[in-house]
Amino acid sequence: MPAQKPSLGSIEATQNHSELFRAECARLISESDKACKHMQNDENKQLDQRSRDIQFLKKELELKLEEIIVEIDDLIELQSRVVKALEASKEPLKVTVLCLEERMKRLPFERLHDEVYRELLKEREVIEGVATPLQRVVEQIIEQIRLNRSAKYHLEQDLKEKSEALCIDSSCALMTTCSISNLQKSRNTNTVLQSSAVTPKQYENISDINIAKAEQQKTNSRSLRALVESLLEQVASDMQKQVQATTAAFQLKVQEIKSAKSQMEDQLAKILSEIGSQQRTSEDLRVAIAENEHALSLAQARLALRHQRPAKERCHDPAQSQLLAEVRQLTAQVTKLREAAAQSEDEQRALVRCQLQLQENIETEANALYIDEVVCPQHREPIIIHHF
Template identity: 35%
Template structure:
């Protein structure tokens, strides 16, 4: 079957029309594609630029908080070091109370060795008791300070741990975001990772949560830093006050020791002086006793002569046995000699009694002086000398 010219023309026109329609569609599509390419390219670049800007802003934010964290870490580290030094000072102050307590108790034990009336509850004993009470009270306060400092150091280290962990995470995030912000299309590590866009946001923090987390860590660090400074101020005040209290108690006690030694030495000096007088009296009384004994002995000779005369005159016969003047004088002499002897014997007895009392007083004074010497030795040679090593210094 052959086609006509009309059919041939129709066929050709149809093909041309179909081609023209196809070309028109293609031209329209190409125009749209060109526009789309331009628009998507511009949009993609703008979007990528916006993301880069956001990443840079994020890096700056992380930089800011890293700076804050670094500053707080520096303050915390400084506070921890300062508290460790303060703790060491308080430890030294606490150790310094051990020896004074030991010396105080030794002094109290030594003073228990005082004998007789010297074992008196004097002001020294009262001040020794006050001194050890002050020292023990101060040591309890210092021990409590050490516990508080230890606890504050623990809190500071806890705050530092959270800051360091946050800092480490921010360093990692900073490195990632900084690298991501510098990434461009022609870099080798820019590859398709379609699955990352499908990751859900569950478990991720929001920007406000992220900032709140860091602010809480920073606020905790600031709080512990402030608490540390307050505690240091309190503890340093306690160190000064306890040192002053213990020094004052020690000064008062040492002063009373010196005063007590002076009083005891004065008492001993008085007794020594009295002992000298007593011993002088003993010597004088011994001479008086010897004189009395010799006087009595001398009177016995006169008495014998008198009595012999009287006996001889009794042999006178008859009226010659007359109560004459010699007879009366002999009787008067006899009476006088006997009275004198009795007086001397009585004085000798009294002197002997007084000699015994003087000897007893001499022994008592000598014993009392020994007791005083023992007290002086305990207080001055033992206690005061040992207490000279006590020294309370402000650490």
């Protein structure tokens, strides 16, 4: 059957349809191109905004990390000072105990609970009381350093992730169709369809929480440092005041001992002088006794000789009366002189006892003075309490 001849109308309709289709394709291409460029522009804007957001958070994290690092360094330095303060308190304590032991070497009756002894006990109590609070703050500092390092670790991890994210988003912003022409298509579609690990709100909260924790630990750290600084200052002040009080007590005691020793030395000089005088008096008494005894012997001899007179001559004449009176008087004088001589010996013995007692007391005071003025100050000389 012969083919039918196509009509001009049908051909024209086909032509028109083709022209319309081409126009539609051109429009579709134009709209696709515009849409693609618009989406790429929006995406670039979002990536740029995202990069700015990450950079802002990154700066916040870096600032907070720098602050927490400074706090850690300050706490480590403070810990070293507290440990040194603990070590520095050991030597004054040894000196105080040594001074107490040295003062126990005095004679029993000298081991009185005097002012120096009481101040030394206070000094030992103050210095021993330093160790407990200082040891406690050392433990607090160690714990705070641990917390600060934990906050530092989380900040560093967050910063590391922020840097990686910023690097990736910056790379995304620089990517073009030409730069990825050699990449396989399989590396595109799957990642786009994957769900996000965290929501934008959760993402912001992660850094906010890390920054807030770091800020809290920084605040706690500064409060602890202020507390420890105050404690170190108070401890040093208390120790210094007590050391000064003990030193003043030593100085006062030394003056008291010197004064007492000086008085006893003056008294000893007087006693020695009195002993000499008493010895001379005793010698004078012995001479007087001998002279009176000679005179008594003479009077008695005269009486005995006159008793040999003839009976008629034995009258009680004035001479006889004088001789009898002289014998009585000389006998009484010799008795009194002998009593005085015996009393003088007693006085000398009493004075010698006083001399020995004074010499012993002076020696005791000299020993106590040597301990309080020489030995203890030599031990205490290195004690210099500075602010820790």
